[in-house]
Amino acid sequence: MIQVHNLHKHFKVTRHHQGRLAGVRNLLTREYRLVKAVDNVSFTIQTGELVGYLGPNGAGKSTTIKMLTGLLVPTGGDLVVNGRIPHQSRQQYVANIGVVFGQRTTLWWDLPVIESLELLQHVYRVPADRFRQNLSEFTDLLDLKPFLHTPVRSLSLGQRMRADLCAALLHDPALLFLDEPTIGLDVVAKERIRQFIQHVNRERGTTIILTTHDLQDVEKLCERVMIIDHGRLLFDGQLNDLRERFDGRRELLVDMAEAYEDVSVEGAQVVARDGWQVTYQFSRSSVTASELISRISQRYRIRDLAVREPDIEATIRRIYEERLLET
Amino acid sequence: MRHTLTLYRRLLGVQIRSQLQYRVAFFMDLLATGLTVCLEFASLALVLQRFQHIRGWTMGEVAFLYGMVEIAFGIMDLVFSGFDPGRFGQEVRRGTFDQILLRPVNITVQVLTLDFALRRLAKITVGIGIFIVGLQGTMITWTPAKLLYLPFVLGSMVCFFGGLFVVGATITFWTVESIEVMNILTYGGSFTISYPMSIYPDWLRRFFTYIVPAIFLNYYPALYILDKPDPFNFPPIAPFLAPLVGLITLALSLAFWRFGITHYQSTGT
Numbered sequence: 001m002i003q004v005h006n007l008h009k010h011f012k013v014t015r016h017h018q019g020r021l022a023g024v025r026n027l028l029t030r031e032y033r034l035v036k037a038v039d040n041v042s043f044t045i046q047t048g049e050l051v052g053y054l055g056p057n058g059a060g061k062s063t064t065i066k067m068l069t070g071l072l073v074p075t076g077g078d079l080v081v082n083g084r085i086p087h088q089s090r091q092q093y094v095a096n097i098g099v100v101f102g103q104r105t106t107l108w109w110d111l112p113v114i115e116s117l118e119l120l121q122h123v124y125r126v127p128a129d130r131f132r133q134n135l136s137e138f139t140d141l142l143d144l145k146p147f148l149h150t151p152v153r154s155l156s157l158g159q160r161m162r163a164d165l166c167a168a169l170l171h172d173p174a175l176l177f178l179d180e181p182t183i184g185l186d187v188v189a190k191e192r193i194r195q196f197i198q199h200v201n202r203e204r205g206t207t208i209i210l211t212t213h214d215l216q217d218v219e220k221l222c223e224r225v226m227i228i229d230h231g232r233l234l235f236d237g238q239l240n241d242l243r244e245r246f247d248g249r250r251e252l253l254v255d256m257a258e259a260y261e262d263v264s265v266e267g268a269q270v271v272a273r274d275g276w277q278v279t280y281q282f283s284r285s286s287v288t289a290s291e292l293i294s295r296i297s298q299r300y301r302i303r304d305l306a307v308r309e310p311d312i313e314a315t316i317r318r319i320y321e322e323r324l325l326e327t
Numbered sequence: 328m329r330h331t332l333t334l335y336r337r338l339l340g341v342q343i344r345s346q347l348q349y350r351v352a353f354f355m356d357l358l359a360t361g362l363t364v365c366l367e368f369a370s371l372a373l374v375l376q377r378f379q380h381i382r383g384w385t386m387g388e389v390a391f392l393y394g395m396v397e398i399a400f401g402i403m404d405l406v407f408s409g410f411d412p413g414r415f416g417q418e419v420r421r422g423t424f425d426q427i428l429l430r431p432v433n434i435t436v437q438v439l440t441l442d443f444a445l446r447r448l449a450k451i452t453v454g455i456g457i458f459i460v461g462l463q464g465t466m467i468t469w470t471p472a473k474l475l476y477l478p479f480v481l482g483s484m485v486c487f488f489g490g491l492f493v494v495g496a497t498i499t500f501w502t503v504e505s506i507e508v509m510n511i512l513t514y515g516g517s518f519t520i521s522y523p524m525s526i527y528p529d530w531l532r533r534f535f536t537y538i539v540p541a542i543f544l545n546y547y548p549a550l551y552i553l554d555k556p557d558p559f560n561f562p563p564i565a566p567f568l569a570p571l572v573g574l575i576t577l578a579l580s581l582a583f584w585r586f587g588i589t590h591y592q593s594t595g596t
Binding site for chain 1: 330333334337338341344345348422423425426428429430431432433589592593594
């Protein structure tokens with residue numbers, strides 16, 4: 001479905017003068033700085049995959065998506081999506097993809113939702129019966145009925161997002177790009193949208209690329225994740241592999257049966273003490289949980305204990321912050 | 328092609344329905360635009376009454392020139408409102424131009440239908456009024472050729488100013504803000520050709536002859552229709568160059584527009 005090989009995108013960014021007469025100097029002379037927004041990225045995505053594309057702000061996520069959707073022309077490298085080079089045959093290419101930007105709408109602002117959708121039917125030349133079928137399916141799944149006749153400008157963010165998802169799928173695209181589809185939504189709305197995304201991927205076999213800052217999205221939806229930072233692809237693999245490689249810091253919570261001055265134990269760090277409760281941190285690579293428990297129970301009397309797996313959020317935060325993946 | 332035309336109609340329909348939702352704002356706009364044009368022409372009429380004529384042009388003849396430009400510019404402003412550089416620049420700045428690139432429809436058609444400034448109808452209506460007043464004040468001997476040529480003259484001006492809008496819009500791919508130089512050409516240009524070109528100093532007239540050949544759009548066709556002598560001794564074909572000027576301007580501007588889009592795609596501004 002998607003083949004990306006050594007993809008590059010460099011931007012020339014104006015360096016602004018600072019200090020006295022900066023404004024005038026900015027007008028007269030320009031200095032440029034080269035920013036490698038996407039730097040030698042390669043990956044392949046098969047039909048039917050649901051891939052999470054992660055990275056901190058400014059990492060190169062949007063730039064990649066813009067190249068994949070044909071909005072940007074790459075500086076270098078090869079890019080074939082759906083058998084086409086996105087930016088070369090724009091009209092034919094975009095007819096077969098769906099794109100949802102969480103921050104913007106594709107719908108007509110002053111038009112009732114249903115009229116926007118009908119207009120899109122003509123834009124994408126969807127046959128009438130196919131359109132009706134899709135519309136009724138999405139209306140049910142996304143519960144669009146209550147606001148189908150409301151102008152888009154009066155919708156809540158969650159409603160607008162649902163309408164936008166419907167709009168992006170009416171023409172049965174083989175490939176769907178979702179750029180932060182849950183941004184700014186409440187828990188219930190997020191959950192509904194996640195279920196819908198999952199349904200589209202499983203039941204319709206639509207290939208989906210999802211960028212998000214909400215790692216629950218990733219945890220619930222994606223088997224495969226790609227992580228980009230500073231324009232370079234740092235990780236591409238199963239979410240589970242990522243966990244295993246980097247979830248080093250598991251935690252062991254121990255309720256001691258009596259008060260001890262020193263609760264240290266080999267292979268783990270004490271990170272918190274609250275009365276008789278001690279929290280140890282340990283990494284999977286140096287010691288197993290059972291090994292650690294037996295070491296502790298040999299030294300101290302234990303009343304209760306619990307092992308806490310780090311959530312993916314903490315893992316990925318560590319990857320960004322400590323740059324664990326950089327070579 | 329047929330699909331594109333149908334879509335053009337549909338998308339325009341959307342624009343019109345959207346505008347009519349804000350009825351009060353719409354009628355206020357209509358009123359304001361109409362009043363502005365009336366006041367502009369009234370001040371000219373007052374001056375002309377005082378002097379009876381300027382450089383051999385009677386009040387009626389000037390009204391003819393003035394009305395033609397008002398009508399043509401109004402139609403252009405209506406049809407090309409999506410390309411209005413000030414408006415289109417916002418599209419580029421907000422990134423909503425991306426949405427246009429993501430739809431499987433001709434880009435130019437989509438930009439044309441970004442807006443359809445219905446309030447310009449007031450400008451066109453007042454323009455027609457001025458034009459009719461002009462006709463009554465002049466003794467035109469109408470021939471079939473003249474009648475036939477009149478719509479072509481209007482169309483040429485629509486193409487010409489539309490082309491300038493397209494150029495202005497394209498420049499915003501680089502500058503984001505619309506630039507004042509283009510306004511000098513569009514609004515300054517239309518103002519200039521609303522009056523007999525013989526009233527201007529040589530340098531200005533030469534600019535609008537050889538650099539921006541707007542003199543052929545309105546002034547020369549008017550000389551032909553009003554049977555007035557040509558003070559600058561151009562070949563007799565001069566009154567009929569208007570369609571050429573209009574079409575070439577529009578064609579060049581659309582070529583520049585297409586180039587601008589590829590630039591937009593490679594910089595991602």
